[in-house]
Amino acid sequence: MKRLDILGAISEEPDRLTRQFAGEAMRRAHDAVAEWMREAGMVVRHDNIDNLRGRYDSDPTGKPTLIIGSHLDTVRDAGRYDGPLGVMVAIAAVQRLHDLEKSMPFAIEVIAFADEEGLRFSSTYLGSRAVAGTFDTADLDRTDDNGMTMAEAIVTFGGDPTRIGEDRWQGGKLLGYVEVHIEQGPVLEGLRLPVGVVTAIAGQARFRITFTGSAGHAGTVPMRGRRDALAAAAEFVLAVEAEAASHEGLVATVGQLSVYPGASNVIPGEAVLSLDVRHPDERVRIENTRQILGRAREIASRRGVETATQPLSENSSVPCSADLQSLLAKAIEAGGLAPIHLASGAGHDAVPMSELTDVAMLFVRCKGGVSHNPAESVTAEDVSVSIDVLSRFLELLAEA
Numbered sequence: 103m104k105r106l107d108i109l110g111a112i113s114e115e116p117d118r119l120t121r122q123f124a125g126e127a128m129r130r131a132h133d134a135v136a137e138w139m140r141e142a143g144m145v146v147r148h149d150n151i152d153n154l155r156g157r158y159d160s161d162p163t164g165k166p167t168l169i170i171g172s173h174l175d176t177v178r179d180a181g182r183y184d185g186p187l188g189v190m191v192a193i194a195a196v197q198r199l200h201d202l203e204k205s206m207p208f209a210i211e212v213i214a215f216a217d218e219e220g221l222r223f224s225s226t227y228l229g230s231r232a233v234a235g236t237f238d239t240a241d242l243d244r245t246d247d248n249g250m251t252m253a254e255a256i257v258t259f260g261g262d263p264t265r266i267g268e269d270r271w272q273g274g275k276l277l278g279y280v281e282v283h284i285e286q287g288p289v290l291e292g293l294r295l296p297v298g299v300v301t302a303i304a305g306q307a308r309f310r311i312t313f314t315g316s317a318g319h320a321g322t323v324p325m326r327g328r329r330d331a332l333a334a335a336a337e338f339v340l341a342v343e344a345e346a347a348s349h350e351g352l353v354a355t356v357g358q359l360s361v362y363p364g365a366s367n368v369i370p371g372e373a374v375l376s377l378d379v380r381h382p383d384e385r386v387r388i389e390n391t392r393q394i395l396g397r398a399r400e401i402a403s404r405r406g407v408e409t410a411t412q413p414l415s416e417n418s419s420v421p422c423s424a425d426l427q428s429l430l431a432k433a434i435e436a437g438g439l440a441p442i443h444l445a446s447g448a449g450h451d452a453v454p455m456s457e458l459t460d461v462a463m464l465f466v467r468c469k470g471g472v473s474h475n476p477a478e479s480v481t482a483e484d485v486s487v488s489i490d491v492l493s494r495f496l497e498l499l500a501e502a
């Protein structure tokens with residue numbers, strides 16, 4: 103908890119926590135975390151995308167590796183646990199092995215990923231995609247708010263953008279990737295449990311939806327016969343909410359809405375909105391998305407306006423490994439707690455890592471389910487439980 107407080111104070115901004123990819127605050131965070139990794143007996147290196155990697159070797163060497171990780175970057179005005187908690191818990195678990203002078207029949211590599219939130223370059227998962235071998239080199243041309251390209255930022259930090267391909271996992275056989283993370287939701291708090299095993303990371307689809315009617319004078323065009331694009335969009339927003347509320351596990355959100363021409367005395371001629379739909383079960387997500395998009399067409403045709411749907415992005419759901427889930431559940435039970443399973447509505451580094459190896463996640467209860475907010479909060483007791491569970495998980499994996 104003290105280390106999380108130290109990291110929470112390492113920021114680019116004086117009065118709030120903001121730590122971007124390859125920024126000056128990230129350098130200071132790396133200095134601190136690298137020192138803690140070394141204290142825990144790890145050999146530390148920076149890779150080319152600027153992930154910080156600590157390796158605790160197996161005895162004898164040459165055995166398979168388990169990767170444990172999370173990210174050190176934050177959103178703007180962040181809390182101190184989303185990301186860094188997973189890195190600190192991993193280091194603490196390795197520290198216990200080191201203190202006992204215990205070697206495992208597998209190597210452990212703790213990776214503090216360089217960028218998960220994508221704040222600086224509006225990107226996703228830069229660090230974990232480099233390790234998974236799915237980094238898109240076209241991203242190197244992206245620029246930040248100051249016009250600096252990603253390639254320049256990496257060079258400034260000490261990395262080498264031309265060699266990111268070498269960050270791809272080259273350490274031989276992997277046993278999997280495990281990530282400890284705050285839940286960012288209210289489920290564990292509701293169940294009064296400190297930790298839970300993640301079953302899957304929800305798939306997600308994003309769309310831009312346009313309603314086009316006809317603009318007109320707010321005073322002279324009678325109500326009957328109006329083709330009000332915003333009224334159609336408003337009806338659709340409520341339909342999205344109702345559809346999601348009536349299907350277990352489905353979440354759907356309209357987070358952006360633009361109205362044109364956007365004057366108080368003009369009937370809206372066009373309304374453009376965003377739609378984000380998520381569900382851990384691929385089939386359910388796809389079927390419900392189809393239904394929601396059908397509602398847009400139905401509302402538009404009833405109101406005499408046009409609608410168009412533009413798909414922006416789609417990520418399949420990522421199931422967590424059944425074997426690793428069961429080891430985490432056993433590790434929780436061994437501590438006398440109920441091994442609850444729950445899905446993740448948010449994306450994590452485990453998503454790109456799933457293209458490289460089996461993945462598993464352990465969620466830690468957070469106060470009020472609040473995240474991406476300075477009010478983010480976990481208790482020392484819950485963090486202690488998560489370290490115990492991860493340590494037992496390592497023992498169970500060694501026996502498996």
Ligand SMILES: [Zn+2]
Binds near residue numbers: 173184218
């Ligand atoms: Zn996170």
